[in-house]
Amino acid sequence: MNDIKASKKMGNGVLISYEENGMNKFESYNFQELIDMKINSLDLLDRPMSYRVDPAAHRIVSKK
Secondary structure, three states: OEEEEEEEEOOOEEEEEEEEOOEEEEEEEEHHHHHHOOOOHHHHHHOHHHEEEEOOOOEEEEOO
8 A cells, every 4th residue: 555645636537646666656546436435536635645545456545
């Protein structure tokens, strides 16, 4: 799991950035995927550093 550094709204979802092995990487999620993971997209956009990403499983989880 990697900490999410930033998020940005796209047309049909959210683009997140995270750091892995010293490199910035990006992953996108559509709104339905976020709903299925029970992730509040507005909260992800407002507070991206409160979330972690598992790019291999294409999953986002809250740090709470």
